[in-house]
Amino acid sequence: MSEVxxxxxxxxxxxxxxxxxxxxxxxxxKMLISAFADEVLAYYMYFTAAYAIKxxxxxxxxxxxxxxxxxxxxxxxxKLMDRLQDFDVDPPDFRDLWDLSKCKYPELPEDPYxxxxxLIAAVKAERCALEHYREIYDYVANKDPVTEEIIEEIxxxxxxxxxxxxxLLSKEGMKKLEG
Ligand SMILES: [Fe+2]
Ligand SMILES: [Fe+2]
Numbered sequence: 155m156s157e158v159x160x161x162x163x164x165x166x167x168x169x170x171x172x173x174x175x176x177x178x179x180x181x182x183x184k185m186l187i188s189a190f191a192d193e194v195l196a197y198y199m200y201f202t203a204a205y206a207i208k209x210x211x212x213x214x215x216x217x218x219x220x221x222x223x224x225x226x227x228x229x230x231x232x233k234l235m236d237r238l239q240d241f242d243v244d245p246p247d248f249r250d251l252w253d254l255s256k257c258k259y260p261e262l263p264e265d266p267y268x269x270x271x272x273l274i275a276a277v278k279a280e281r282c283a284l285e286h287y288r289e290i291y292d293y294v295a296n297k298d299p300v301t302e303e304i305i306e307e308i309x310x311x312x313x314x315x316x317x318x319x320x321x322l323l324s325k326e327g328m329k330k331l332e333g
Pocket of ligand 1 (some may be wrong): 232308
């Protein structure tokens with residue numbers, strides 16, 4: 155995670171949040187901004203995959219990737235930003251998203267027909283997101299019930315996304331993923 159660069163989106167002072175106990179607000183806000191950046195980049199990765207993948211499964215994959223992309227942006231990124239607004243934090247500069255993101259995203263396959271490769275990249279992105287949310291969850295559990303609930307809801311979706319991508323893998327693709 156890097157520091158604020160181009161535009162000021164953090165408040166001078168965080169507001170008092172009576173529901174938050176024994177939490178370093180600066181640390182919490184940084185974690186949430188990083189997860190927000192992950193979500194925006196995940197949205198873009200899946201949006202790209204939806205259009206880039208070719209071959210006999212491409213229509214089906216287009217709708218799967220677009221549906222999941224929508225979850226990442228309209229649901230997850232929005233929930234995180236809504237929570238950040240409770241701390242008077244605005245969305246960061248678009249140019250900072252890459253640096254702020256923890257997961258960024260895996261190298262995308264060059265071959266548009268290599269469906270398994272695209273799906274494996276997506277499974278890895280979901281696993282990274284889950285690991286990141288687990289870290290945030292561990293930090294806020296029993297200290298910030300509002301954020302805790304949001305992170306729990308998002309994690310449930312990420313587990314489902316991982317499963318959806320995995321079920322679309324071929325037998326060889328599955329072996330490659332777990333091997
Ligand atoms: Fe997500
Ligand atoms: Fe996801």
